[in-house]
Amino acid sequence: MENSRAWRNRWRWPDRNTWRSWVLAALIGAAAGFGLDLIDVPSPTLFAGLVAGCVVALTAERSPTLSRPVSRACQAVIGATIGATITIEALRRLASDWPAAVIVTAATLALSVLGGLLLARFGRIGKLTGVLAMIAGGASTITAITRELGADERIVAVIQYLRVLLILVTLPIVTLAIFHADQGSTAPAGATTQFGTDLLFTVLAVGVGGLIGVLVPIQTFFLLGPMIVATVIATTGWLGAVTVPGPIVAVCFVLLGLQVGLRFTRASLRTIARLLAPAIAMIAVVVLGSGLLGWLLSLTTGIDGLTAYLATTPGGLPAVLAIATSGGADATYVFAVQMARLLLVLALAPLLARFFGRETEAP
Numbered sequence: 001m002e003n004s005r006a007w008r009n010r011w012r013w014p015d016r017n018t019w020r021s022w023v024l025a026a027l028i029g030a031a032a033g034f035g036l037d038l039i040d041v042p043s044p045t046l047f048a049g050l051v052a053g054c055v056v057a058l059t060a061e062r063s064p065t066l067s068r069p070v071s072r073a074c075q076a077v078i079g080a081t082i083g084a085t086i087t088i089e090a091l092r093r094l095a096s097d098w099p100a101a102v103i104v105t106a107a108t109l110a111l112s113v114l115g116g117l118l119l120a121r122f123g124r125i126g127k128l129t130g131v132l133a134m135i136a137g138g139a140s141t142i143t144a145i146t147r148e149l150g151a152d153e154r155i156v157a158v159i160q161y162l163r164v165l166l167i168l169v170t171l172p173i174v175t176l177a178i179f180h181a182d183q184g185s186t187a188p189a190g191a192t193t194q195f196g197t198d199l200l201f202t203v204l205a206v207g208v209g210g211l212i213g214v215l216v217p218i219q220t221f222f223l224l225g226p227m228i229v230a231t232v233i234a235t236t237g238w239l240g241a242v243t244v245p246g247p248i249v250a251v252c253f254v255l256l257g258l259q260v261g262l263r264f265t266r267a268s269l270r271t272i273a274r275l276l277a278p279a280i281a282m283i284a285v286v287v288l289g290s291g292l293l294g295w296l297l298s299l300t301t302g303i304d305g306l307t308a309y310l311a312t313t314p315g316g317l318p319a320v321l322a323i324a325t326s327g328g329a330d331a332t333y334v335f336a337v338q339m340a341r342l343l344l345v346l347a348l349a350p351l352l353a354r355f356f357g358r359e360t361e362a363p
Contacts, residue, residue: 021060028052029254046322049254050168053261063265071259072213072222073206074252079223080205081244082321082331083230091332097301101311101333104297105341108312109348111289112136115282122278125155128356133159134282135345135352136290136314142349149349150358158272161263163283164315168260170287171313171323175306194240201242205230223317227335253322260319290314303333311337 033048057063112135120130129151132142142160146153209226216225234242272279294312298305307329310320317338324331 021056021062021064024059025052025056025258028055029258033254045250046253046257046319047168047172049257049259050165050261051257053258054165054264055261057262057265063262065262066255066259070255072210074255074259075223076206076210076213076226077202077244077248077252078256078321078325079209079225079227080202080230081249081325082335083205083227083232084201084234084243085325086227086231086234086332088235097303097333100297100300101337101340104293104312105337105344107293108136108290108314108341109344111293112286112314113352115286119159119275119278119282123275125275126151126356128353128358129155131352131356132156132349133279134163134286135349136163136286136341142345149353151353154271155275158263158268159275159279159283160315161260162272162279163286164260164319165264166280166283167287167313167315168257168319171320174291174309175323178305178309195245197239198243198245201230201233201239202244202248205233205244223321224339249322256319256322286314303330307333310334313338317342 029045029048029052032051033044113131116131116134117127118130119125119134120127123130128149132146132149132151133156135142142156146156205226209224209229210222212225212228213222230242233239269276290312291309294308294310295305297303297312298308301308303311307324310324310329311334313320320338321331321335323329324334
């Protein structure tokens with residue numbers, strides 16, 4: 001009886017306020033997407049979802065949330081989308097440029113740690129909390145392990161997603177004004193794909209790759225697993241030229257944008273009200289510094305500026321990869337540099353906790 005009641009509570013039908021919030025999000029998202037599409041912003045559906053999520057979160061009494069299976073399904077589709085664009089030539093070029101990429105990755109992390117220490121000083125919070133709040137890469141992962149590491153998870157969560165929000169908001173301006181990127185297809189250049197084959201490819205990549213994500217107890221494998229499967233299918237030519245169907249990608253982009261936007265409720269912003277000004281300032285410094293490192297990466301390796309900028313952007317991995325695949329950047333290179341930084345962050349976090357010491361009691 002208790003299990004039956006728990007099941008009904010978990011799967012109960014959304015109430016009227018929740019439906020109202022989703023309808024509002026859909027209307028705002030449609031209007032924003034239409035406007036962004038008119039000015040050729042890369043991935044307009046992603047930013048439309050972001051705008052809709054922020055408006056709903058700041059106006060609704062109780063903001064709705066996306067379930068974890070939906071979030072992971074979107075990551076799986078993005079992984080398959082990236083895998084479809086990977087070529088042997090791109091992998092060879094990446095292999096030849098790895099020393100510069102490693103140096104830039106380490107420099108980006110050093111910059112974010114410095115920003116975290118400055119935030120701790122000016123915001124009068126613990127050093128570990130400041131560093132974990134500002135460290136570049138893996139916002140959801142860092143947030144999930146913050147309490148275990150001994151830092152203030154409320155501050156870390158809000159500032160981490162504030163950084164992701166600011167990065168996503170500035171991406172359309174940067175990609176259009178500086179790099180002149182526009183909307184593009186995720187299929188290889190010059191390739192013609194068939195809808196039936198693309199659908200089969202998507203089912204295989206997301207299905208088999210998602211199974212890998214379930215079996216491997218690492219959160220990023222819900223993106224990495226489908227990408228690996230998609231890469232094998234694409235590079236072997238088993239199904240010919242393939243890509244994820246556009247409508248599926250568009251839906252996932254909307255949901256990814258919503259996921260970030262819905263986190264910015266009035267309650268979450270009140271949590272860091274006194275930290276808002278120094279946090280935004282430090283985030284701006286880290287983003288500008290990362291952009292400079294991207295410029296240096298472009299100069300030393302010869303890769304295009306947009307690819308270098310997206311590779312060094314400090315956060316928002318799924319969204320940044322979505323921009324890379326639709327904006328004409330080298331998604332393979334962007335993913336490799338971003339993933340290297342994420343893995344380094346996960347390895348570095350326990351060491352930082354040990355160095356700075358716990359600031360909260362163990363859970």
